[in-house]
Amino acid sequence: MHTSSAAAPAAPAGGWEASFRAHVADLPETLAPQRSPSHAVAAGRMRKLVQSGLVRHTDVRDDPERFFGAHAVLSELATRIGPGFGIRFTVQFNLFAGTIVATGEAGHLELLERMQQRGQLGCFALTERLAGVNSGLVVETVAEWDAQRACFVLHTPHDGAAKNWISQGTVADYAVVVADLRVGGKRRGPHAFVMQIRGESGALARGVSLGDMGDKTIGNDLDNAWIRFDRVELPRGALLSRYAAVSAEGNYATRPGAGGVANIDMIGQRLYTGRIVIAESAVIFAQSLFGAAQAYSDAKRVWAPGGAQPTLSDVPQLAALYREAGARLLRLRELLRALRGVFGPLLKEGTVPPASLVNVVAAAKVRCIETSIELCHRLKQEVGSFALMAGSGFERIDYLQCCKFAEGDSRILMQKMARDRVAAFRKQQPQQQPQAPGAAGEEAWLCGRLLSALASQGQAGWDGAWEDVYRLADLLVQRYMDEFMEGRVAGPGGADGGGGGSIV
Numbered sequence: 266m267h268t269s270s271a272a273a274p275a276a277p278a279g280g281w282e283a284s285f286r287a288h289v290a291d292l293p294e295t296l297a298p299q300r301s302p303s304h305a306v307a308a309g310r311m312r313k314l315v316q317s318g319l320v321r322h323t324d325v326r327d328d329p330e331r332f333f334g335a336h337a338v339l340s341e342l343a344t345r346i347g348p349g350f351g352i353r354f355t356v357q358f359n360l361f362a363g364t365i366v367a368t369g370e371a372g373h374l375e376l377l378e379r380m381q382q383r384g385q386l387g388c389f390a391l392t393e394r395l396a397g398v399n400s401g402l403v404v405e406t407v408a409e410w411d412a413q414r415a416c417f418v419l420h421t422p423h424d425g426a427a428k429n430w431i432s433q434g435t436v437a438d439y440a441v442v443v444a445d446l447r448v449g450g451k452r453r454g455p456h457a458f459v460m461q462i463r464g465e466s467g468a469l470a471r472g473v474s475l476g477d478m479g480d481k482t483i484g485n486d487l488d489n490a491w492i493r494f495d496r497v498e499l500p501r502g503a504l505l506s507r508y509a510a511v512s513a514e515g516n517y518a519t520r521p522g523a524g525g526v527a528n529i530d531m532i533g534q535r536l537y538t539g540r541i542v543i544a545e546s547a548v549i550f551a552q553s554l555f556g557a558a559q560a561y562s563d564a565k566r567v568w569a570p571g572g573a574q575p576t577l578s579d580v581p582q583l584a585a586l587y588r589e590a591g592a593r594l595l596r597l598r599e600l601l602r603a604l605r606g607v608f609g610p611l612l613k614e615g616t617v618p619p620a621s622l623v624n625v626v627a628a629a630k631v632r633c634i635e636t637s638i639e640l641c642h643r644l645k646q647e648v649g650s651f652a653l654m655a656g657s658g659f660e661r662i663d664y665l666q667c668c669k670f671a672e673g674d675s676r677i678l679m680q681k682m683a684r685d686r687v688a689a690f691r692k693q694q695p696q697q698q699p700q701a702p703g704a705a706g707e708e709a710w711l712c713g714r715l716l717s718a719l720a721s722q723g724q725a726g727w728d729g730a731w732e733d734v735y736r737l738a739d740l741l742v743q744r745y746m747d748e749f750m751e752g753r754v755a756g757p758g759g760a761d762g763g764g765g766g767s768i769v
């Protein structure tokens with residue numbers, strides 16, 4: 266038996282967590298893939314969870330530890346139930362309710378309370394077909410203020426602007442829709458609106474059409490919808506208006522408290538909490554998969570010369586992988602625990618995190634998911650036939666794929682990190698020529714090269730140097746995580762107490 270198991274640490278028993286664990290204990294049976302649970306079964310199960318009140322729609326603000334903890338408990342089930350229910354949960358409590366909590370006013374919060382009592386579901390419609398992973402930066406769905414009728418007119422101007430991949434969209438009662446606001450013919454940028462998308466009878470609101478995206482490789486208990494809006498009228502109160510509102514007279518104004526932060530960035534706050542949740546769920550998935558594989562290989566005898574019958578876990582390359590994965594995954598959990606600790610007070614106060622912390626969250630999201638994918642793939646190559654067995658968890662490995670582009674695609678996050686760093690470098694050293702990598706460190710060397718590429722060829726130069734872009738982003742991911750953890754690690758060698766001090 267190896268002591269460096271990567272299995273997820275057991276959670277303390279008792280209190281709220283015990284109740285939540287008991288409440289979701291049926292999920293592996295209820296959502297068992299061989300029973301092909303319909304969307305209605307899974308959605309019905311989510312309604313029950315919402316109505317139970319075990320997690321409140323406002324917990325992302327009032328009880329962040331419970332909010333993060335509930336996500337973590339569901340992630341522990343992921344090798345058995347896949348991503349569907351976890352995505353439903355995070356859409357309901359983070360993206361939908363969390364956006365309303367962050368950007369709505371008293372009336373919107375009352376709606377959340379009513380939905381909780383009735384067990385009603387919400388969806389979050391940001392992604393558009395053409396904008397894809399750049400949705401948010403690009404939003405083509407339009408919400409135009411109609412002064413005469415005193416309402417917003419929500420419209421999908423062309424096929425590419427249709428919302429797609431919207432989780433829980435075919436069953437939700439309400440939707441938060443992100444649309445480009447126009448007032449008096451002037452574009453005001455992306456804003457979030459809440460609307461009842463489906464009446465009590467189940468009929469869609471007038472002007473809304475939607476359909477299912479079709480079967481996926483995994484998570485088919487989750488419905489994903491494309492949605493189109495054909496001049497849908499929304500009342501003035503549909504705008505989540507804490508930071509930007511349209512008056513009865515049709516005047517647009519930003520509100521005090523926004524602190525100069527663009528409205529889309531206030532909506533984006535939910536993407537930060539989502540990134541922490543998703544990063545942690547990927548690491549927990551990997552820990553669970555390693556735990557299951559090691560339980561199997563500890564018990565499995567293999568032939569060896571001289572009649573010895575070591576366990577499969579004693580095979581050197583597998584033993585080394587268990588040690589490496591155990592240490593790396595534990596360090597990432599430590600990083601995420603620290604991030605949750607820092608974010609908790611910010612969420613309670615409603616404070617916007619500083620740019621440096623946003624960078625750490627993006628870095629953690631990228632590294633946690635890439636590390637989990639890499640380690641799980643290597644485990645699959647080493648553990649033999651177990652990796653092909655139904656029920657081993659390996660059949661749900663696409664769980665990690667879902668993590669990769671949710672709440673900020675990893676490539677897009679890396680592009681942004683590299684761009685921001687090169688922009689800062691340009692300000693510091695406008696005349697800088699590329700230096701040898703050793704002279705000012707690889708980071709500065711890459712910044713210089715990318716600056717030259719941009720200066721000579723613009724975007725084409727940047728695209729042509731894509732390997733430098735991602736190499737720079739890799740270095741930044743490492744540096745942001747290391748700087749954040751400096752002084753926070755448990756002891757010499759980092760949270761796992763062994764090896765080098767940096768987060769890998």
Ligand SMILES: Cc1cc2nc3c(=O)[nH]c(=O)nc-3n(C[C@H](O)[C@H](O)[C@H](O)COP(=O)(O)OP(=O)(O)OC[C@H]3O[C@@H](n4cnc5c(N)ncnc54)[C@H](O)[C@@H]3O)c2cc1C
Nearest residue numbers: 356389390391392396397398430431432670671672674676
């Ligand atoms: C199961 C599931 C649930 C989802 N739930 C929701 C939801 O509830 N609400 C919601 O709004 N959205 C949701 N999404 C959408 C999700 O967040 C992504 O935006 C969406 O999957 C993008 O898909 P795409 O393949 O069309 O992206 P594309 O834009 O086609 O991108 C494909 C890949 O190309 C690369 N790429 C694209 N553009 C660039 C670029 N400029 N630079 C570098 N690389 C680039 C990236 O690696 C990206 O992964 C969900 C998606 C899935 C799969």
